[in-house]
Amino acid sequence: MKGYVHSVETGGTVDGPGLRYVVFLQGCPLRCKFCHNPDTWQCKAGMGTSYTAEELVLDILKYKNFIKNGGVTLTGGEPLMQAEFAAEVLRRCTAQGLHTAIDTGGAIPLERARPAIDAAQLILLDIKHIDDAKCRALTGQGNENALRLLDYCQQTGKEVWIRHVVVPGLTDDLQDLERLAGWIAQYSVVKRVEILPFHKLGEYKWEQLGLNYELKNTPEPTVESIQRIRELFTKYNLNVQ
Structure with missing residues (x-):
C-alpha cells in the first residue's frame, strides 16, 4: 500500500500535544475559501511523494528521541482521503x-x-461552520460528515480537540458561534477547543x-475579537485555547 505525501514537518508544535512529526498528506474534497494549502487538494500519481507505510514510519523513527514526548500527526489536505494508508x-x-x-475536516464519510x-x-x-448551508457555501460541502464523526468519537470514547478558524464576515457571527459552543459542550470526549485566527500565509499558493x-x-x-470569541466558548465550561 502506498500513500501520497505533500510534505513533512519534523518539529511541529501546533498539531497536538508536545513536539510532533507532522505529515501533510495529498488530497482534500473540500475547497475552503480560507485554505492555506490548496496545493494539497489533488491526490494522484505525480502529486507529492509516494511512500509505503513502512518507508514513512522508518523516516519518522529517525526522530523518535525528539518526539517521544509528543508524537505523530497526520494532516493535509484531508488525511482521511487516504484512510487505509x-x-x-x-x-x-x-x-x-x-x-x-489525525487533523481532519471530517469531510470523508x-x-x-x-x-x-x-x-x-x-x-x-x-468544524468549519455549525450551519450546514453556510458550511457548504464556505467549503463546497455540508457539515453532516463532521458532526457524525464527532458522534462516533463520543460513542467510542476517542479524545477530540475541536478547531474553528475565525474568518471575519464568514465564521465569526456570534449567534452561530454560540450555537457551535452549545453543540460542542454536549460531548464529554472534547477535551480542548482551539479558536484559530484566519491568516493569509497561503495566498501566494492560490496565485501560483x-x-x-x-x-x-x-x-x-483582531486580537479583541478572538478574545471575545474565546470568552464565549469558556461560558460553556470548555477548555479554550
Whole structure:
C-alpha cells in the first residue's frame, strides 16, 4: 500500500500535544475559501511523494528521541482521503510507542474514514461552520460528515480537540458561534477547543496555482475579537485555547 505525501514537518508544535512529526498528506474534497494549502487538494500519481507505510514510519523513527514526548500527526489536505494508508502508518507508530493524532475536516464519510479514526489516539476535528448551508457555501460541502464523526468519537470514547478558524464576515457571527459552543459542550470526549485566527500565509499558493482567492480583501481578525470569541466558548465550561 502506498500513500501520497505533500510534505513533512519534523518539529511541529501546533498539531497536538508536545513536539510532533507532522505529515501533510495529498488530497482534500473540500475547497475552503480560507485554505492555506490548496496545493494539497489533488491526490494522484505525480502529486507529492509516494511512500509505503513502512518507508514513512522508518523516516519518522529517525526522530523518535525528539518526539517521544509528543508524537505523530497526520494532516493535509484531508488525511482521511487516504484512510487505509493513514491507518497503517498510525498502527505502526503506536506499536513504536508514539502518540498518534489525525487533523481532519471530517469531510470523508465515516464508513470510509473509520479505520484511520480507530487507529488514532487523538482526533483534531476542524468544524468549519455549525450551519450546514453556510458550511457548504464556505467549503463546497455540508457539515453532516463532521458532526457524525464527532458522534462516533463520543460513542467510542476517542479524545477530540475541536478547531474553528475565525474568518471575519464568514465564521465569526456570534449567534452561530454560540450555537457551535452549545453543540460542542454536549460531548464529554472534547477535551480542548482551539479558536484559530484566519491568516493569509497561503495566498501566494492560490496565485501560483491560478486560483481565484476570494479573501484577498478580508482582514485578519483582531486580537479583541478572538478574545471575545474565546470568552464565549469558556461560558460553556470548555477548555479554550
